[in-house]
Amino acid sequence: xxxxxxxxxxxxxxxxxxxxSIILVAFCILSSFIFGAKLDIQFKGGTLITYLYEGExxxxxxxxxxxxxxxxxxxxxxTGTDFNTGKNNVxxxxxxxxxxxADKQIVLTNTLEEKYAANNLELVESTDVSxxxxxxxxxxxxxxxxxxxxxLIIYIAVRFKNIGGWLAGVCAVAALLHDIIVVxxxxxxxGMEIDANFMAVILTIFGYSINSTIVIxxxxxxxxxxxxxxxxxxxxxxxSINQSMTRSINTTVTTVSAMIVISVVxxxxxxxxxxxxxxxxxxxxxxxAYSSTCIAGPLWVWxxxxxxxxxxxxxxxxxxxxxx
Amino acid sequence: xxxxxxxxxxxxxxKGMVIKVKRVKKPVFFVVFLLIAAFAASVLxxxxxxxxxxxxxxxxxxxxxxxxxxxxxxxDVTFTPPEGFDATDEQLDSAKEVIVQRMINLNITDYExxxxxxxxxxxxxxxxxxxxxxxxxxxxxxxLGETAQLTFREGIELDSMNKPTGVTAENIILxxxxxxxxxxxxxxxxxxxxxxxVALNLTDEGAKKFAEATEKLYNEGGVISIWxxxxxxSYPRVSAVITxxxxxISGNFDAESSKKLADQINSGALPFKLVTASFSxxxxxxxxxxxxxxxxxxxxxxxxxxxxxxAVYRLPGFIAVIALIGQVAGTLxxxxxxxxxxxxxxxxxxxxxGIILAVGMGVDANVITAERIKEELNNGKTLDGALISGYQRxxxxxxxxxxxxxxxxxxxxxxxxxxxxxxxxxxxxxxxMFGPSTAGTIYSFGFTLLTGTILNLFFGVLCSRLMTMSLSxxxxxxxxxxxxxxxx
Numbered sequence: 001x002x003x004x005x006x007x008x009x010x011x012x013x014x015x016x017x018x019x020x021s022i023i024l025v026a027f028c029i030l031s032s033f034i035f036g037a038k039l040d041i042q043f044k045g046g047t048l049i050t051y052l053y054e055g056e057x058x059x060x061x062x063x064x065x066x067x068x069x070x071x072x073x074x075x076x077x078x079t080g081t082d083f084n085t086g087k088n089n090v091x092x093x094x095x096x097x098x099x100x101x102a103d104k105q106i107v108l109t110n111t112l113e114e115k116y117a118a119n120n121l122e123l124v125e126s127t128d129v130s131x132x133x134x135x136x137x138x139x140x141x142x143x144x145x146x147x148x149x150x151x152l153i154i155y156i157a158v159r160f161k162n163i164g165g166w167l168a169g170v171c172a173v174a175a176l177l178h179d180i181i182v183v184x185x186x187x188x189x190x191g192m193e194i195d196a197n198f199m200a201v202i203l204t205i206f207g208y209s210i211n212s213t214i215v216i217x218x219x220x221x222x223x224x225x226x227x228x229x230x231x232x233x234x235x236x237x238x239x240s241i242n243q244s245m246t247r248s249i250n251t252t253v254t255t256v257s258a259m260i261v262i263s264v265v266x267x268x269x270x271x272x273x274x275x276x277x278x279x280x281x282x283x284x285x286x287x288x289a290y291s292s293t294c295i296a297g298p299l300w301v302w303x304x305x306x307x308x309x310x311x312x313x314x315x316x317x318x319x320x321x322x323x324x
Numbered sequence: 325x326x327x328x329x330x331x332x333x334x335x336x337x338x339k340g341m342v343i344k345v346k347r348v349k350k351p352v353f354f355v356v357f358l359l360i361a362a363f364a365a366s367v368l369x370x371x372x373x374x375x376x377x378x379x380x381x382x383x384x385x386x387x388x389x390x391x392x393x394x395x396x397x398x399x400d401v402t403f404t405p406p407e408g409f410d411a412t413d414e415q416l417d418s419a420k421e422v423i424v425q426r427m428i429n430l431n432i433t434d435y436e437x438x439x440x441x442x443x444x445x446x447x448x449x450x451x452x453x454x455x456x457x458x459x460x461x462x463x464x465x466x467x468l469g470e471t472a473q474l475t476f477r478e479g480i481e482l483d484s485m486n487k488p489t490g491v492t493a494e495n496i497i498l499x500x501x502x503x504x505x506x507x508x509x510x511x512x513x514x515x516x517x518x519x520x521x522v523a524l525n526l527t528d529e530g531a532k533k534f535a536e537a538t539e540k541l542y543n544e545g546g547v548i549s550i551w552x553x554x555x556x557x558s559y560p561r562v563s564a565v566i567t568x569x570x571x572x573i574s575g576n577f578d579a580e581s582s583k584k585l586a587d588q589i590n591s592g593a594l595p596f597k598l599v600t601a602s603f604s605x606x607x608x609x610x611x612x613x614x615x616x617x618x619x620x621x622x623x624x625x626x627x628x629x630x631x632x633x634x635a636v637y638r639l640p641g642f643i644a645v646i647a648l649i650g651q652v653a654g655t656l657x658x659x660x661x662x663x664x665x666x667x668x669x670x671x672x673x674x675x676x677x678g679i680i681l682a683v684g685m686g687v688d689a690n691v692i693t694a695e696r697i698k699e700e701l702n703n704g705k706t707l708d709g710a711l712i713s714g715y716q717r718x719x720x721x722x723x724x725x726x727x728x729x730x731x732x733x734x735x736x737x738x739x740x741x742x743x744x745x746x747x748x749x750x751x752x753x754x755x756x757m758f759g760p761s762t763a764g765t766i767y768s769f770g771f772t773l774l775t776g777t778i779l780n781l782f783f784g785v786l787c788s789r790l791m792t793m794s795l796s797x798x799x800x801x802x803x804x805x806x807x808x809x810x811x812x
Contacts, residue, residue, distance in 0.1 A: 127604040144739040200674040211725035218721035255684045258625035269617035
């Protein structure tokens with residue numbers, strides 16, 4: 001025991017961390033049912049067209065006119081303001097099963113431009129994705145994520161053989177899942193659409209969270225060699241987390257402050273696509289720092305203790321601890 | 325202050341093992357620093373010379389970066405044959421050839437087009453045309469999907485717009501429906517030696533018309549011009565009277581050009597019209613605003629990181645900032661095609677996210693190392709010992725973290741890359757049930773993350789180690805306090 005001195009006993013406090021995380025994850029999943037996920041048309045298919053306009057537009061008549069131009073296809077219109085140019089825009093969304101062909105888009109734009117000549121309509125953006133293409137993109141993302149998780153577990157299992165390997169890999173992925181759910185929850189709670197930005201954030205957090213966990217595992221791996229059997233597994237882990245603490249804090253401070261800068265600049269410039277990228281990223285980074293410190297290690301120790309059937313303070317090293 | 329030994333350092337790495345570490349010479353810092361500075365400057369501005377008004381670009385700079393359509397604005401469209409029509413691979417090849425030809429006619433040269441054979445889709449992406457405010461993307465896309473008008477015409481008389489005129493405009497010999505098929509062939513029996521040519525099989529009606537025309541033109545020594553819409557794609561001289569409907573076109577063909585002409589001719593005989601399965605446009609003004617915001621945010625964020633690193637880690641922090649500049653410049657160099665061999669790098673907004681993550685990894689690598697050096701100093705090690713063991717011990721964590729990053733990046737590039745990229749081929753066993761990518765933006769993320777991470781290993785690990793080691797040789801930099809240790 002004398003060899004292992006540390007400030008915060010992460011293993012002793014694990015019940016608190018686990019409870020906090022379970023509540024957090026449950027909250028995110030619950031809010032997904034309460035608020036509902038807003039899937040971007042990139043995933044669910046449909047059409048989205050944005051026009052800039054001047055003066056005033058009556059939303060209801062605009063919606064009816066658009067629908068009439070498309071021979072009765074259901075159209076939903078919303079208005080907004082572009083911070084960048086200060087111009088007003090109107091967005092039409094359609095949930096079409098067959099996609100809106102270029103032909104129909106031309107008819108729509110021409111009809112509306114004619115009717116609203118005084119408003120100087122200007123097409124800014126249009127997206128049209130058929131439902132099958134959207135579904136395929138979504139499932140491809142899912143397969144890529146699952147495959148990446150498997151590859152990472154294998155990599156950790158190989159590289160961290162001396163501290164249990166597989167279990168450590170699974171715990172790292174569990175911490176990662178925790179962070180992904182937090183990012184997802186951020187999108188849901190703040191009513192942001194699940195779109196390409198969501199994928200970019202998830203992917204970034206994927207890398208960031210695994211990296212943070214690996215830095216701590218690396219320390220455990222090193223300490224295990226250093227202390228051999230002088231400390232219990234729990235003590236070793238707590239010691240390692242404490243030693244990595246400054247690094248975790250400083251890296252998180254730099255990356256999070258960079259993200260906050262980006263969020264602020266995006267708000268000033270009014271670029272929504274960057275806000276919905278930088279803000280969830282900030283949440284993900286904080287969650288990643290927390291989960292790799294408070295969840296991955298303690299969870300791993302807990303599972304190792306369970307596996308070897310002994311509770312509480314157990315001498316380090318399950319199977320192949322004693323080195324020749 | 326500690327004295328520096330002038331011999332190599334013997335260093336105890338524990339377990340009774342001692343390794344000899346080579347000393348890094350004092351000037352190394354300046355060499356590495358100047359190289360990074362020169363590299364960053366050349367990436368920023370490119371290297372070019374002016375001869376009169378003609379600019380010759382030797383090395384591409386940041387201005388030459390090709391931005392994705394989410395930044396620059398542009399069109400992303402997927403064409404497919406009408407529902408229920410199962411197109412053959414040859415028909416898809418021909419259809420793509422039509423689209424490419426039309427884009428060239430519309431003066432769109434910066435396009436990407438590829439075919440998804442398994443799902444009968446042709447994916448086309450092109451940026452907004454430069455300096456053209458009134459570009460009508462919907463009309464352009466509609467035009468791209470139209471069936472091409474293939475004609476064989478008498479002679480080759482052109483007006484000032486290179487459109488057919490005179491007898492060429494009046495006298496149409498064959499149309500698309502008269503051609504049964506065209507294919508590239510390799511002829512080894514020819515007297516002139518073996519050569520590539522394009523073989524044509526005509527329908528019965530086509531053969532009849534062709535026989536009449538060739539008889540007339542052969543005697544006159546005339547040519548037949550072949551047109552796709554208003555573009556002449558070939559004008560062979562008539563060298564025989566062809567009555568059986570089997571003709572060949574010879575010339576300076578190779579395997580590629582003969583296939584291209586055959587595809588073009590076949591496209592005129594396509595039995596279907598292409599429809600758009602998905603279609604997106606984004607205006608350049610919207611995207612450019614995002615780019616400007618990203619650049620401003622990037623510069624401020626980098627400045628914040630630099631101040632933080634130098635304030636907290638002093639000398640290693642200062643070195644880290646130099647290494648980070650090198651890493652960012654390196655990533656931009658890969659994207660701009662600085663090295664010449666990867667002209668396909670396109671920067672999108674998720675691509676910028678990839679750069680940010682890689683820079684984050686670079687900061688992390690330097691933080692881990694600096695923390696380790698501080699720790700070793702506080703454990704009572706000498707400066708040299710602390711530096712060596714600090715770098716030594718930080719390495720495994722940095723390597724493992726960065727290798728996992730590389731694995732993720734490669735998986736993304738495989739999943740969302742174009743079908744002919746090596747990563748896509750290597751990971752085909754995972755993603756076989758999906759067609760080629762429809763989301764180029766995520767590929768861009770993988771690309772910048774991969775290059776950024778590899779560059780981090782070079783700049784953040786190797787270069788920063790060389791620079792720190794060499795600076796620590798100067799008397800002025802021997803104070804452990806500069807490295808976060810307590811003053812002795």
